[in-house]
Amino acid sequence: MTTVKNKASLSFPDPRWAETVDGIIAFGGELTAENLKAAYRLGIFPWPHEGYPLLWFCPEQRGVIDFKDLHEPESFKKWRRKNSHLQVTWDQAFDQVIRECQKQKRKNQNGTWITSEIVQAYTDLHHQGEAHSLEVWENESLVGGIYGVQVNGYFSGESMFHKKTNTSKFALWSLIQRLRAEKFEWLDIQMVTSVSAQFGGKLIAKKEFLKRLTI
Numbered sequence: 059m060t061t062v063k064n065k066a067s068l069s070f071p072d073p074r075w076a077e078t079v080d081g082i083i084a085f086g087g088e089l090t091a092e093n094l095k096a097a098y099r100l101g102i103f104p105w106p107h108e109g110y111p112l113l114w115f116c117p118e119q120r121g122v123i124d125f126k127d128l129h130e131p132e133s134f135k136k137w138r139r140k141n142s143h144l145q146v147t148w149d150q151a152f153d154q155v156i157r158e159c160q161k162q163k164r165k166n167q168n169g170t171w172i173t174s175e176i177v178q179a180y181t182d183l184h185h186q187g188e189a190h191s192l193e194v195w196e197n198e199s200l201v202g203g204i205y206g207v208q209v210n211g212y213f214s215g216e217s218m219f220h221k222k223t224n225t226s227k228f229a230l231w232s233l234i235q236r237l238r239a240e241k242f243e244w245l246d247i248q249m250v251t252s253v254s255a256q257f258g259g260k261l262i263a264k265k266e267f268l269k270r271l272t273i
Contacts (some may be wrong), residue, residue: 068093070100073116074268081117085110089175091182094189099210101264101271103248106171120267121247121259125238129258130231137224144225145195146232152184152191155203159217172217180216183207192233194225204229211272213237214246227253244270 068087076083083102087093089112097103102116160172183189188209194202202225204218215233220226230253237245246267250259 068096070097070102070114073100073102073264076116078116078118081115082113083116084114085112087112087114089179091179091186091188094179094183094207095186095209098207098214099271101268103214103216104176106173106176116264117249118264119261120264121250121254122262122267123234123245123247123254123257123259125234125243125245127258127260128234129256131256134224134227134231134256138228138231141224141228143196144201144228146229147193147195148236149184149190151193151200151203152189152205153181154200155191155193155205155219156180156217158200158203158219158221159205162217162219180205180207192229192236194229194232196222201225202229204233206233212244212246212270213242214248216248227256230254230257 068084070084073083089104094104097114100116101120102114105113105115107113156172156177160170160177162170180189184191189205189207191203191205193200199221201221202219204215204226206213206215208214213233215230218226218229220229234245234257247254247259250261
């Protein structure tokens with residue numbers, strides 16, 4: 059595990075060889091768009107924890123969805139057919155999406171890891187063209203969405219939200235369809251949740267995950 063100094067540009071250890079403690083590969087430094095790009099290019103992501111310096115992770119087990127193994131639950135298929143009026147857009151409301159993700163209440167979780175620093179850094183990264191959002195609209199109301207980072211040949215999903223039942227699932231499903239159309243074969247989900255597991259989310263070894271990256 060490496061300590062990174064509080065400077066504008068960070069140099070992260072190569073996760074193929076660096077030792078980690080509970081998936082933590084480095085700590086310290088600033089949350090900036092440049093540091094996010096440097097991290098994601100190596101398969102590393104930040105995960106703030108209250109009371110600690112900024113923690114950077116590359117866990118031993120990584121959550122992914124391989125599109126060849128994508129599973130769409132029958133109940134979700136029925137819901138999707140009944141809600142064909144919903145509209146999907148890309149990069150039209152990044153700021154709204156990340157802030158809704160910040161406010162989203164999650165089971166067994168107090169507060170949020172999406173701090174104001176996270177919001178600012180990923181918004182800056184969005185303006186640089188490497189963080190993206192997918193929005194789900196009902197009429198003119200934003201009812202669901204997901205955001206993430208596209209860098210180094212892969213897309214890393216960060217967080218999603220819903221204001222109506224299943225709209226976060228619909229955002230995830232719609233993101234996968236978009237990535238498939240762009241010839242992506244898998245999606246990094248970092249950790250497997252109950253929602254992503256329904257669509258085929260699984261854990262793979264860090265070594266296998268890093269082989270998928272062009273580092």
